[in-house]
Amino acid sequence: MCAFVTFKAIVRHNQRTTGTVDHRYNGTGNECPTPGGGGGGDGIGDNMDCLMHVLAHLSIRERVKCRLVCHRWRAAVDKLSAGVRRLHMYYKTTGSGDKYSHDWPPESVDTIVLTGGQRMPFQRFHQLMVNFPALHSLQVRNATAGDAHRLRDCEVILLSLPELIYLDVSDNELITGASFRLLGKACETLCAGSVNADVNISPILSALSESSNTTLRHLELKGCVDQPVWPLGRWRHSLRRLSIRFYCPQDQTLDTMSSISALANLEDLALHQERCYDEPSAIDGHSLRTIAAQCLGLRRLAITGEYGWRLRLDDRAVQYFVHKCQQLDSFVLTAIPVVCIE
Amino acid sequence: MADNADHIDGDDNEDVRAQQNLIKIKLKSSEGGIYECGLTAAKMSDLVKNMVESLGTDAVVTTEPIILGNEAVTDAALKKIIEWVEFHWDDPPVDHDFEDEKDRRNEELSHWDKQFIDVDDQALLFDVIAAANYMDIKGLVEVGAKHICSKIRGKSCQEVREMLKITNDFTAEEEDAIHKENAWIYAKD
Known part of the structure; x- marks a missing residue:
């Protein structure tokens, strides 16, 4: 229920937070068991x-x-x-040893965060599935140059771990996404691309559209946008959340954003434009209207950019949007204090 | 004072808390010693807080002392604990939802806490931690845990055993096996 959301300018940086709490004491009882075994001394x-x-x-x-x-x-x-369910692994050494071996009950681990150093033993990915039968979530951080020849994008990951439900390979300069055509059928969340490494979003999307996956619910992409149309139709019914952190090549305004309207069941849309100081926003009144006309179930919308960008939205487009999307309960916009003029 | 104590019970207002702390309740250690403690301070213990809430403030103030039956709650430990809660009762509350648990764990102890917890008598230190755990005073358990951790950190197992007077009850074979299991942590960074 939101007749007219006040068109407020909220400057917000949409930094993704990644969980840092790795090991947490899972105790339940408050009461303190009395010293066991008849008490063998006053030790902790x-x-x-x-x-x-x-x-x-x-x-x-x-x-x-x-x-x-x-x-x-x-x-x-x-x-x-x-109680450990999330395991952080760090690869820094060279050598042949299997550095992620350990003696904890691996059945409970369902999330692994891999942080690469010089070398990540990518040839061992297939062992992950064997060692951690419950694994369904993987994050890869800082895969660096040493891995390049073995990595072949994240082909190895996708081939060895076809049952992943959550895969986050974003912000790795080596993983540019050409291999996403191998994305497994089970995957529901994918985070890919990188703004800092100038990854292009287009090949990621093209590769994805060749995959067999039709179940993606949450897609997060980062990088350069230079393609007029995104092939998103495959996830027309499944995709609920789309988050894109992007920049556009200079002096280029494309109507790419309109293709988001293909996602009929979208509930959460976040568009964060970077490197846009004094540049026009990629989204304009026309694309917002197109999205509004198709994605009627939107609950959250965030259109954010750097301070000083030229947001090409006018009051009427915003009002049309708010009028169309009755489910909306959060709407964040970055704009120069007074609403911009188209 | 006891008359209006009940109706201000739920209020978190600072003045009210200060005023409530003037109300003294009695706590009884497992060794039988009875000690007075301000109500707000005592309620830092979730155990005491629950008792006060279920019995009603009036009952607690006018009747028998609250008995802390756990054997870790010795006279000396209880005195230490009261000292701690009387110092910390007006700390701002910790918001567990918003604070990163890891950050809080890495946070250094305040000077006062360091001085407070650095006791020579190790048995007393363990009693204080165990008693705080029994009384459910999270802040104090954390102070104790951090203090012991700061002593363990960087020490070899043998040194830890010597410091905490622990006997090694592993056989040589068991020790070998653990060394093998632990091998991955010795991998150089």
Whole structure:
């Protein structure tokens, strides 16, 4: 219910936040178990609950080291780790060892965050699925130059882990997306591209449209937009959230944004334009109207850009939009304080 | 004072909290010692808070002391705990929804907390942490945990054992096995 949302200018930077809490103490009880085994001394280790509180404050390395102290401590560390569902892996060493081997119950891990250093052992991706049967979510960060020859975009990932539901390979300069034609059928969330590495969104979308995937619900893309039409029709019914962080080549205004209107079930749309100081916005009154006429279920819309951009939207386009999309409950716009004139 | 104590109970207003802290309640340790503590301060313990809420403030103020039966709540530990809550009761509340847990864990202890928790008597230190855990005073458990962590960090297992007077109850074979399991953490960065 929103008859007329006030056309307010809100400057907001749409930074994506990634979860950082990796290991969390999963304890439930408040009560403190009495010292077990008849009490063998006044140690902190007599109280499992307290010991776990203490160990939770240590880094993973320190914590794993503490497994060697005594039986109780090992039990406490393992109990803490049993709740681990998100695993962070760092690859920095060279060598042949399997650096992600560990002794925690791998059945519980469903999310892995891979951070590359010089070399990420991409040839081992197929082992991930074997080692972590519950894995359905993968983030890859900082895949760097050393991986280039083995990586072949993220072909290896997509071939080895066809059942991923969530895949985030954004902000990796090496992963430009040509291999997304291999995207698995199960995938519901994909984050790809990079603004800093000047990745072009067009090849990503073209590759995606060749894939067998028709179930994508959430798509997040970053990079350069230089294509007049986006082939989005494949996800006409499935896609709920679309988030694009982009820039346009200079002196080029394309009507690309109108192609978003193909997504009839879209609920959440975020368009963040970068490098647009003193540039016209990619979205204009016409494309907003087109989107409004087709995506009637939109709940959230954010059109943001850098301060000083020339937002090509007028009052009437916005009012038309608000009138059409009755479900709207959040509307964020970056504009110079007074509404821009088309 | 007890008359209007009930109706101001739910109010989080600072003045009200200060005023409530003038109301003293009695806490009884597992060793039998009885100690007075301000109501607002005592309610930093979720255990006490729940009791006060279920019994009603009047009952708590006028009748028997609240018995803290856990054996970690010794006289000395309870005195320390009261000292801590009486210092911290007017801290701004921690908003768990908005604060990054990791940030909070890495945050340094305040000077006062450091001095407070740095006790020579290790048995007392453990009692304080265990008692705070029993009484459900999250802030104090965290102070204790951070203090012990700062001592553990960078030490070898043997040093940790010596410091905390823990006997190594692993057999040589078990130790070997753990070394193998742990091998991945020794990989150089």
